[in-house]
Amino acid sequence: MEIAQNGMTREAIFERLAELRKNDARWQEGRTYGYIFNPGRDVTEVGKAAYSAFLAENGLDFTVFPSLMQLERELAGFGARHLQGDRQVVGNFTSGGTESIILAVKAARDCYREKRPEIRLPEMILPATAHAAFHKAAHYLGVKAVTVSVDPASFRADAGKVQEAICDNTIMIVGSAPSYAHGVVDPIADLAALAQQRDLWMHTDACMGGFLLPYFRRLGEPVPDFDFSVPGVTSISVDLHKYAYTPKGASLILYRNKALRKHQIFTCSHWIGYSIVNNAVQSSKSGGPMAAAWAVLNYVGDAGYLEIARKKLAAVKKIVAGIQRIEGLRLLTHPDMSLVSFTSDDVNVFHIVDEMHQRGWYIQPSFSFDNSPAHIHLSINASNVGWEDELLKNLAECVVIARRLPDGTLAGLIKGSLEGVDLSAISEADIMAMMAAAGVKNGELPGRMADINGVLDALPAAVREKVLSTFVNDMFSQL
């Protein structure tokens, strides 16, 4: 692109921006079951106003913007209390779950560099359901991710398998509350007990559930212990931009005490310029997300969140029961919160997803990995409340239609073209040829994705990763 020679009018700019959105998910309608946490117009307006009020303030230096330090301390204090921490618990505001997780892994790594300097390659044990952000952190930080299978029936972490994977290089154990894929809370108390016995770091990833689970508990749900009330839990990540409905760019990383958190902080005076003291990965950062998070939390308030949780819980129960009644669908497990996953033993789930997309729903296809089959995922949020009957009716119809659809000729063609190819050595040219055969042109995906998803699902995870990175590298080319 070349920027406009003489500047565009405000009108032309917003017209163009609106036009660009025409193929986006229509999340405002409430039929999007992922990526979006929409509290409704009223709350969104408060978040927007606070965001723009602090748009320019820079979190790079809290001495210049003490307002941001005050907001951050208040938010971390809220997080500590919400997750049953004592006065020793401290934390920081980050841009999202991934940043919080990267920081926790960095803190653990640096803590054990001091404590166990003999460890050359530190390892962290991840149940297979631990979020991909831990693999990203491992990749960025030189920590080895050791993945262990979860229980095949409940999809909760298997403490026995975690115990078997502990070795002399282990520094950290991770559990989720709940896991993204199946929405179940891991046996955090068992994992934390193991961590205590072996003097390891225990992180609870409560990015999804840290805010909402305490409300579900207050509503009488049997929520297992996962927070600082569990001895041995060292750190917790909890996102605000998910079930606290604050604008995106808002998460907290919390530590049991300052002696642990100190390993998160990065300082640099080894250059000619201002000295850096960063609590987070980002350096310059807008005060917008933090002010918006503070504003939304206080605008909705405790009673407001409890009421949202009550409605959401009723919607989840209705959806779970409805899915169980649809012939051909099978819940993977009973969810502990508001993330629901289901599959089919005789219908191609990717066809179901395509059919639903054509009817204006966004539901998420997920590939098979380890002992979890390909499935459909729903993250249910406040804006989905009220759509349950319509969702279930459409799902039932789509299952019937999907059952009649043939398994893709394209998938067969592509699988055929890969026959005899050593997948571990698959070239970028092979991958691009495969994508072209699947209908990907000029960075645009075909309307129906079942074929492509079917092929990706059939590939080993490492090859799938290579295909996806080659494809994205090609897709994001210059315009």
Ligand SMILES: Cc1ncc(COP(=O)(O)O)c(C=O)c1O
């Ligand atoms: C359990 C869990 N952890 C971490 C993350 C990463 O959060 P983010 O997308 O904000 O980086 C997610 C995102 O869905 C999640 O579900």
